Amino acid sequence: GCFWHHHDCYLFKVPATRTAFWLDKIAKNVARDRRDIGRLAEQGWRVLVVWECALRGRKKLNDDELGERLEEWICGGGPCAQIDTQGIGVLDVTSPPYRM
Template sequence: MADVHDKATRSKNMRAIATRDTAIEKRLAGLLEALGIAFRTQDAALAGRPDFVVDDYRCVIFTHGCFWHHHDCYLFKVPATRTAFWLEKIGKNVARDRRDIALLREQGWRVLVVWECALRGRAKLSDEALSERLEEWICSGEGRADIDIRGIHRSD
């Protein structure tokens, strides 16, 4: 099926999608600040340019959009138009995520991915629930985990 927009309109729409300081990043930053956890943002020197770097605990946190990073939740839906194009693009994002996380882990960084569905939408976690999970993982010393609407999932 063809795209419903002409090339110029599609290009304009795609440029409007924020890559930093998104609503989900702002919410997570507020929760980290409320917990008193010092962090840096968008460190280009690290693989994947993590959204948050917590030097005191040698950990990084990514906020992943469920569509762009193919999360298995209600926010991900395969597009009806240009399906092959989108699946290839999203597949490359997933492969890049795996590569970046592996590089960070090899360098001794702990990695947390907070999925968009945990931060927004009808099933999002409350600020209290999300803060508890963030603090639990940051202070635990565990190497790799994800937070989504089902809670925290360790991946080590």
């Protein structure tokens, strides 16, 4: 989800209590995600991240939009991409938080 993996969207908010704990926990999640996506890409896998905000909430993509973005990536997208409320974009795992 957007919170657990630090997606830069309206669903991500740092908790007001135990802030240091949460920032450390989430930073470790992001580092693991970056490592794992990098390993998959090195092995020739294509990676598509579909963020929680694209699937639920006030800014979610409707089913047709989501289907079109999925088809776009499956039929010709690059090696690493992400889908969020803005649509589809290149997934940059070199700097947190993930950006399009």
